[in-house]
Amino acid sequence: MTRFDRLRRMAEVWTRPRAPETLPVALGRQRVYVLPTRFGLFFAVLVFAMGLGALNYNNNPALLLALLLAGTAMASLITAHLQLSGLVIDTVSAEPVPAGEFLSLRLRASARDLRLRRGLKVGYEDATAMLSLDQGSEAALSLPTERRGWLDLDRIRISTLRPLGLATAWAWVWPEQALLVYPAPETHGPPLPTDVSDSGVARLNPAGDDVHHLRSYRRGDPQRAVAWKPSARRDTLLVREYEQPRSAEVILDWQRLGPLAYEHRIRRLAHWIDQAERENRRYQLRLPGQPVLGPAQGSTHRHACLRALALLPHVDAA
Template sequence: MPWLRAGARDAQPFTVGNRRIYVLPTRFGLFVGLALAVLNLGSLNYNNNAALLLGFVVISLCNNALIAGHLSLLGLRLRTQSAAPVFAGQTLQLPVLIESAKPDGRQLLLEHGEARCALALDAAERRSLLPIAAERRGWQDIDRVTVSTHHPLGLARAWCHLNLHERALVYPAPRGKPLPMQTPAADGGIGRSARDRSDQPHHLREYRSGDARKQIAWKASARTGQLQVREYERASADELLLDWRDLPHLDYEARIAQLTLWVLEAERRQRRYALQLPGVRIAADSGAEHRHQCLQALALMPHG
């Protein structure tokens, strides 16, 4: 229903204010309220002043418990961080940071749909990971996170919504046969003479995340003030081509799963590889950034 959807995105860090806190009685709270109503009606009927006094004292305690639940959330500062990509079927871990001026150990509950995570505010800043099931490849929307508490007596639930409107990337689940030992070269040829890793480097380039430390040219880096990496010329036969067109016997999603597995295996073997998809070609390379680029392209393929 439209009125249940998340509102406008909240700026972070988000401070919980009076107008964002909701309080409603729990089942236990409703039972206590019903019991107090029966007690007071019976006391009035039998003109029992002691019972009336007891009833009103308990009612005042329950009212204070509702106010305490509201104050448990008031003033909290909430921040979230981006969830790291995972494979379909795994669990996204959304980092949530909660700051409180009074770390008194009260219990809070973080929720997103069916995902739940309990924590105790026993420090000025508390970091928790909210586990969110990732069942389908592609972008997964995280519209909002709910922070709630039953503090102090469990008579009522106080909660607040943090509107995120963020997305987390879910890679396809890797499935299929292992990477063949004989794979087409990235340029479509059969290889050419080239230097091996043990020979002199072909040229130097700037350091990229995922490059091996043994490739860093320390002397050249000291001269320039920036990390330089030795780039070796390789035989094209050492560059793999992971091609969508080589899997005509598989259906649409099975091709994506198979190429995902091959990307992971090529990276594990420290091979340079290119990826050919319908309308998309990613040039041969290796490393963490290249792996992410290939897996993201597979994850964002249109759903068949």
């Protein structure tokens, strides 16, 4: 690493925010920093040499060209600063993924003015993405995940080399928002447990299979449900009420996984939750010290169960 790279690295460290901040965050001019690139330094030396030679030989056209190039360089510095000044980071979000998979971090931005901003670079650790407010205001970064629970975000760097690449302008954002990482499910786990509840119970359902009883017609009942022959005999409209057998509800109990290790239990339960969803089975999750979740089924219930598993204390932190 050269001395120039070390100085630029130190400048970036000094300009980072010291604490997480609540979104949305506006990047004011006091938060945007500009430094010349290597190409910018070479350009400055070239223009200085051109101007010095023009003065030495009293060459007015060469001096005019040197001044025009110097003015263009100064204008590019201001333009690079304006690319970030006034930018607003609105939200940072991501859909939870199992630990070990890449999490797609979405950063949404807007602008306080009508200036077009193109070629903005969003960087987080080793991940980078491009952001242009005239082609959609969202950038997506792929972040690796290692363990379940909350993933605390570090500082996000937004930079640009436009318009001429003579200078780099950058600003930092440190969202206080944490992202959720689900536990990794057990691979090649066993089938669902045989412990069930409410086995064989039926519930009333207009789209069921078996006729349960006849009742009086109510406004809004479908015409196909009207029992015409019984209605004619009783001289009043009667409607067939059907019943649908309810599938058995699976019980996923933490206490019944005693022989397994702590983290292995979590992975086993995560595997069973995904399997129950694939088989369209209703299930309930029982964890120590927490209220029973379910019985239910669907994306909302799945998220609640996996969230409860993800936020269980880690063994090394207990």
